[in-house]
Structures are given as structure tokens and as C-alpha cells.
Amino acid sequence: MKTVRDDDGTDYVLLKRSDDASLVRDPATGNECYVRNDRLEATDQSPLETAASGVADPVRTLVTNVHDEKTLGLLFELADRGPTRVRTILGDTAFCESDLHGTLAVLTAADLLAETEVSGERGYRVTETGTDALEGIRTE
Numbered sequence: 001m002k003t004v005r006d007d008d009g010t011d012y013v014l015l016k017r018s019d020d021a022s023l024v025r026d027p028a029t030g031n032e033c034y035v036r037n038d039r040l041e042a043t044d045q046s047p048l049e050t051a052a053s054g055v056a057d058p059v060r061t062l063v064t065n066v067h068d069e070k071t072l073g074l075l076f077e078l079a080d081r082g083p084t085r086v087r088t089i090l091g092d093t094a095f096c097e098s099d100l101h102g103t104l105a106v107l108t109a110a111d112l113l114a115e116t117e118v119s120g121e122r123g124y125r126v127t128e129t130g131t132d133a134l135e136g137i138r139t140e
Helices: 047-052 058-064 070-079 086-092 095-111 130-139
Strands: 002-006 011-017 021-025 031-038 040-043 111-120 121-126
Touching: 002 095, 011 047, 021 130, 031 086, 031 111, 058 130, 070 121, 086 095, 086 111, 095 111, 095 121, 121 130
Parallel strands: none
Antiparallel strands: 002 011, 002 040, 011 021, 021 031, 111 121
16 A cells, blocks of 8 residues: 555645546545556655544544543533633542543543633643534444
């Protein structure tokens, strides 16, 4: 597998190459088609990264930064509750203080959470990226 780009700037995963045309897959749609070789150029991007580009950016951010159900549950709780004080989060979850601090730092660095003030105290809220990601995976 390789990543190729057509003359319109679209990246594809190269599946098979012949003398005149190549079979490629569009990561956004999963559709496969043949494209003339003179319209394609190889790129340095990993084909696995190209394949992952078919997932919306906020969801990719969520998937690559949330590594357990407890953290995912924290995001859903904060999305449903709205901005929440750190003391409330500590009191209502099974996180110890150091684990919560680390988790909040990772989620903030990933732009899934943002620090805010709640009733004069430090708290956290879900960002637009976080909201979009959760909407992208929430079951109805």
C-alpha cells in the first residue's frame, strides 16, 4: 500500500498499479476506482494515516487521545452537565486527584476540554471539537 495524490490534490490509498492506470481507494468514501497513472504522484504520507483520514477530524482526535472508558465517560458527563468545577468532578468520579489532573491535561492539550471558571473556582468544559467528536460517536 502507498499513498498517492491525483492532480486535483485528493489523497488516495493505492491498491493496485498497472501500466496505464491504478486502482485507488478514496478514504473519505471507501469507493474504489481506476485513475490514469499520469494523473497520480506518490506522497510520503503513511497509507494507514491516509486511510484514517476518512474519519472526521474531531472523532480522530477523540480516538487518539481517549484510551479508556473512564475517560470517555468523563467527557460525556462534562458534555451533559456543562462546565463543572474540579472539586465536583473529583467528588463524583472514581479518579484520584493525580489521575484526574493527568487526564484533564491530556484532554485539554487535545482541545477536547478547556479550563474555565465555575462559581469562582477552576473548572472544565467540553470544547467545540469535543462536542463534535462526541456527537459523531453517540448512539441515539
